[in-house]
Amino acid sequence: MNIHEYQAREIFRSHGLPVPDSVLAESAEQAREAAARFGGTVVIKAQVHAGGRGKAGGVKLASDPAEAGKAAEAILGMEIKGLVVENVLVAAAVEIATEAYVGIVMDRTSQRPVMMVSPEGGVDIEEVAATKPEAIFKEAIDPRYGLMPHEATGLAYRLFSDPALAKQAARALAGLWSAYEGADATLAEVNPLVSTPEGEVLAIDAKMNIDDSSLFRQPEIEAMRDEGAEAPSEQRAREAGLSYIKLDGDVGCCVNGAGLAMATMDLVKYYGGSPANFLDIGGSSNPEKVVAALEIITEDPSVRSILFNIFGGITRCDDVANGIVEATGRLDLDVPITIRLTGTNQKEGVKILEGAGFEADTDMDRAVRRAVEVAS
Amino acid sequence: MNIHEYQAREIFRSHGLPVPDSVLAESAEQAREAAARFGGTVVIKAQVHAGGRGKAGGVKLASDPAEAGKAAEAILGMEIKGLVVENVLVAAAVEIATEAYVGIVMDRTSQRPVMMVSPEGGVDIEEVAATKPEAIFKEAIDPRYGLMPHEATGLAYRLFSDPALAKQAARALAGLWSAYEGADATLAEVNPLVSTPEGEVLAIDAKMNIDDSSLFRQPEIEAMRDEGAEAPSEQRAREAGLSYIKLDGDVGCCVNGAGLAMATMDLVKYYGGSPANFLDIGGSSNPEKVVAALEIITEDPSVRSILFNIFGGITRCDDVANGIVEATGRLDLDVPITIRLTGTNQKEGVKILEGAGFEADTDMDRAVRRAVEVAS
């Protein structure tokens, strides 16, 4: 789950990172007030779940409250990568001597969180990785021991040779690890971590992604979820325990298992069709999930053909069949459904479907081809 | 450092152990009020740093407030193993179905904390270990992973076969580990952990020892120190950074290093003398420590001979010599001093002492023999 910059700032601050004061504003008026309170130049930043806010015009400097109000007015309601800006962050602008990058990301290969730092901050770190890899320093963190103080110190001296700055940076890195670990993050990033001409180290941006599987033990972070930042259908799917991603095509796909769902979409495309969505009903056998899935798919007006591709394992074909029968009974469906059903309790499932007047194929290739034909 | 039962109860409770409500009373009146508040039978327990309170008469049951007042009156002011009772704990008495022992202790051999449980609780666990070792179950805890839930569950089923009780016990064990780890304890113990006829598991006693070396990072626990429970001389020594234990003899010993201090005491005894104390001025070179040490030793009226045995290493002989000269200048000493001084900066040290009119020997055996002779 993504959280907003202002939320990540709060978490970082509570773990001892040097995050300057800021205010969240929902209106130009609030932004004006905040700017008046801070005095001097402020920065106004769009709070959306999208990178590249600066390039999109979502970050502006304002030298007085009136200008801050205007800047907020311009940013609020702006659309960045399809997401509407509903809040802006207002913070006192900081004079910058140097900009560094510091971040922690879950690394599949080492199976550990890896802390990455670079004195080349303030720009896209992937660009630094591509053009100047020698300027990125990494330390894999053993989660049994956590970030050891000397690891933080070692990395801090990669950023600053001045001991006073390096000490502050080491403390910031310790705080970043504490925040990452405490929040069950998969990414925690400050870009840039700046030093000021007065010799202060400050975290003036904040980014965090949280492991979805950990949210059950992170109620405070779960409460940070911004439902406005999700499409309603995706929100609905999440609540029903489904993985759903809306796409641009017209063949609605309902599949059990992410890999099979992707292979199904690939096959839809192979046969000249275009998938309307990715939808994985997951591994458990709950007819209610099938009902929710069918509802979500049919709410998409582009969908002209619905394809079920179910290969029973822990998911049982009879449960899915019951869900299909129940959902089609409840909904007023005018989109044709193609069903492929095989695996655990296949016989029972086919029987249930046939009893309700559905045909069920057992061959994926054939079913996909038919669903594509039906759509065109 | 030892903490009192009532303090350990608070720590245990904050870590989720099922500790029944209790009140600390300094007077019979307060105990009466507490008993009235609880209603029914209460238990009154002396709060002193000593085991065997029950046998010494420091634990009493009272069936009504009046009786509770009387019991508290009897216990307050009582002396248990040389310690005066200044507080009593008042708690509602619990009906007991079974009594178990649960504890965690730092184990030198495995270099890990070891959790021990026994269904034979309510009695001295060392007695159980001696007479019925098969009734004690142990689990070494890997501090990198902490007490794993299945370890707690496994031990809980050693205590209770009833799943409802075992589940409560497993939670209590998890809480005990959390308290042990969180407080930097070297011992955390509940004896007994009881089950009631109603099927509740309760921790009705609490004991904790805290690692002295960790107190710098445990300010809340350091604040629990009961200075009344220490002899004033030992308190003074602690504040000066010395290890001091008062004994019954007449040869005051001031030594650097615990092993050499013990060997010195042993040698005093070998030559027919009797050490007045154990005193280790530690490994650092601070003349102030020597001053404090000499003051503490001379405040003991039994001391008839003072013996310094200093073997310089990280401790420097000149620092110790300066301390001796300074302290003897400040104090009005009428007890003879025998000094043995050798090792790092020996020459400088001897010079300083001789300049102040002291003799300094380099041979331990000879110095100890002389200090014993002087005392008799």
Added chain:
Amino acid sequence: MAIFIGEQTRLVVQGITGRDGSFHTRQMIEYGTRVVAGVTPGKGGLTFDGAVPVHNTVAEAVVEQGANASVIYVPARFAGDAILEAADAGIELIVCITEGIPVAEMMRVMLFVQECGARLIGPNCPGLIVPGVCKVGILPAQIVLPGRIGIVSRSGTLTYEIIFQLTSAGIGQSTSIGIGGDPIIGTDFVDCLRAFEADDETDAVVIIGEIGGTDEQTAASLVKEEMNKPVVGFIAGQTAPPGRRMGHAGAIISGSEGTAAEKVRAFQENGIAVAERPVDIVDALRAVL
């Protein structure tokens, strides 16, 4: 022989009394797997289906029933500890079906599993099956056929699909194994490929990958460097839009790494023929056998 499981497997089922655990235990027993014990804390002393003794702990199941392998069907918030418990009890092979274990927990669990010298398969995986001999997990038995092809996959149901295609074409399998799609898994492609290379009963291997991470690329290098047996592959996720998650926690396209196109290229450059459709695996295999 096959890989990892076989007639020597003495299985304990963790979570045997749950909905999924009981269902799949019956399926495994029916298939011939030697399920020697079950574990559900608080149900120790019961007998599952009048045949399988239930214990409170895995340690008991090891001592009293000689269990040497375990399969886990407990809910996500208990599954990490279930793996630790199995490893702690000396279980050699642990198969974790459960999905949704926190990543941070799995990182610690994996370190412990490695310290114990155990092999973990999964989590969030369908397990493995040696047709006609033994199945551990949830792979549907009716679709497999004894034979000499090894199958290894990050996916669950997509694996079934591939097995189904092979079986429909009369091509049997030595072992089929789903390693799981999570970011942290116990046994990876490389482990399985090496095991298949060493297995006398396997002639060729099918590897089924998907978008996210670089495990397929690593596997492809291994195939080129270490394997003599032919390997054919399939990659799911050609149509996945970059930057969006596709269900598996691992299915993230991050920067320049992890797209389906890259993985297909890595396979092809290292001598792994890539099937366009699941059904094409059959022809790809026939071409190399």
Added chain:
Amino acid sequence: MAIFIGEQTRLVVQGITGRDGSFHTRQMIEYGTRVVAGVTPGKGGLTFDGAVPVHNTVAEAVVEQGANASVIYVPARFAGDAILEAADAGIELIVCITEGIPVAEMMRVMLFVQECGARLIGPNCPGLIVPGVCKVGILPAQIVLPGRIGIVSRSGTLTYEIIFQLTSAGIGQSTSIGIGGDPIIGTDFVDCLRAFEADDETDAVVIIGEIGGTDEQTAASLVKEEMNKPVVGFIAGQTAPPGRRMGHAGAIISGSEGTAAEKVRAFQENGIAVAERPVDIVDALRAVL
């Protein structure tokens, strides 16, 4: 040869610019120890006494100066991490002089040291000295004499006392080592006894124990079972009252374990002659040589 240190030792001093660190660095250099680097974060780039390069990290000292051993003089609250840092940097021998590291921290530190395959001596120990060759720690050099007796002790200054007695009697030492008196230490009696048994330059060993724990008993068994060289011993704490701590965190008499009388008996029963006074060690040694 001697044990653990020698001419091959390339030492880095952690905390070289502190009061104790700088004092003892000078003493070690004067004695001939090859101090190749110092570490104090923030002082990287300086040169200590115009001779020893100072680095910000141990890793730098390893890479740039080829350090293979470390000695730690940093304050207690930083000393645990200093050990971790040395082990992490690949240092093979770590000698920690610092006293007062929290026990809970040391338990984790020890596990990490073991994972790194390093040897830790201490903490809260005086270090070790090979007379005439090399000293690492704080043992006073003027009291040692080259020779063929190994000394191992849990104590600090009591060790000096024993060395002093031997030297005064003209009996030289191969290596003297203080292992520290804390509850958690890196190298114990058993490790040292085995090393002395294997050391060509050692003819006999003096073991100096004290009350608390059961390390002396374990050592005594080892002497009987594994050692051919004669061993003599001394135990401090005959007059210690039961249940009171005597300075060392380890010096606790707990239950039936750990009294001086028990340890003396364990020594005697396993063929270790026990000296009553420190000075009697000389005669005890002469009797077995």
